[in-house]
Amino acid sequence: MIRIATIHDVDAMVDVYNQAVTDEVYANCDDVQQPGPAFADAYFFGSERYIVLVKLDEEGVMLGWGALKKFSARPYDPAIAEVAVYIERARRSRGLGIRLLQQLIVHATGAGFDSLMAVIVGKNVQSIRGSALCGFTEVVRLPSIARLYGGAVDMVWMQKMLAHTSRPDRQEPIHPIHIPRKSQ
Numbered sequence: 001m002i003r004i005a006t007i008h009d010v011d012a013m014v015d016v017y018n019q020a021v022t023d024e025v026y027a028n029c030d031d032v033q034q035p036g037p038a039f040a041d042a043y044f045f046g047s048e049r050y051i052v053l054v055k056l057d058e059e060g061v062m063l064g065w066g067a068l069k070k071f072s073a074r075p076y077d078p079a080i081a082e083v084a085v086y087i088e089r090a091r092r093s094r095g096l097g098i099r100l101l102q103q104l105i106v107h108a109t110g111a112g113f114d115s116l117m118a119v120i121v122g123k124n125v126q127s128i129r130g131s132a133l134c135g136f137t138e139v140v141r142l143p144s145i146a147r148l149y150g151g152a153v154d155m156v157w158m159q160k161m162l163a164h165t166s167r168p169d170r171q172e173p174i175h176p177i178h179i180p181r182k183s184q
Contacts, residue, residue, distance in 0.1 A: 002103055005052035005065060010040050012062040013054070019089045042069070049111040050081065053103055055096055063091045066100035068108055071117050079114040085127070093126055101134045109162050116162065121146065122154025136160045 005013065052067040064087035071080040083104050085097045108116055118131045122141065132138075136158035144152035 001056050002053050002100065003056070005054045007040060009052075009054050009062065009065070013052070013065050013086075016062060016064060016086045016088050020086050049078075049113070051104075051107055053100055053107075055087075055100055063088050064096050064100060066097070066104050068104050068111075068113075068116075072119065073117075080117060081108055081111075081113045081115075082117045082119060083108075083131075084118075085130075097127070098130050098133060101130065105134060105160065105162070113162055116160045118158040118160075120156045120158065121148065122156050128156060128158065131158045131160075134160065 050068050050070065052065060054065045055063045057063055064085065066083065066085040068081045068083060071077060071082040074080055083101060085100050085104075087097050087100075105116065116136070118127070118136055120127045120131065122128075122143075128138070137160070138156055139159045140157040142155045142157075145155050146153050
């Protein structure tokens with residue numbers, strides 16, 4: 001079952017998020033999070049446009065979660081949302097992330113967003129592949145831009161333009177930009 005998350009889901013959300021950090025399948029940072037107001041505030045905005053969905057098994061145990069949140073690079077732009085999806089380690093690579101992402105896309109379309117962005121660590125090929133299967137296109141790859149777990153990693157921005165967009169000038173995704181690595 002997929003349903004809208006509540007504040008009561010935060011502890012389980014943090015557990016799943018921290019698995020991504022400790023397993024190095026990646027969140028955008030390498031900091032283990034603590035349940036509480038700081039984590040909740042990052043995802044629960046008090047706006048119906050930005051939502052968090054949870055995927056539960058038959059017993060109500062959280063298998064994963066996904067969120068529409070303000071785009072970190074342009075948090076004041078109401079036309080763009082950022083997606084984030086995290087799956088419990090034993091349930092990864094089984095299509096759960098794709099199902100959550102599909103539901104986020106449906107909600108984002110109904111909420112009037114023009115564009116969705118996914119910010120993914122470059123070595124997380126499963127997330128890149130799943131996003132592509134949901135219609136996201138890689139638009140920017142920043143080589144070795146982030147320092148995570150003691151090493152340099154690429155960051156990938158993927159974009160999905162939503163069909164209902166009221167901005168015809170933004171119907172097609174921008175062409176990918178690849179920034180070359182500096183020679184050592």
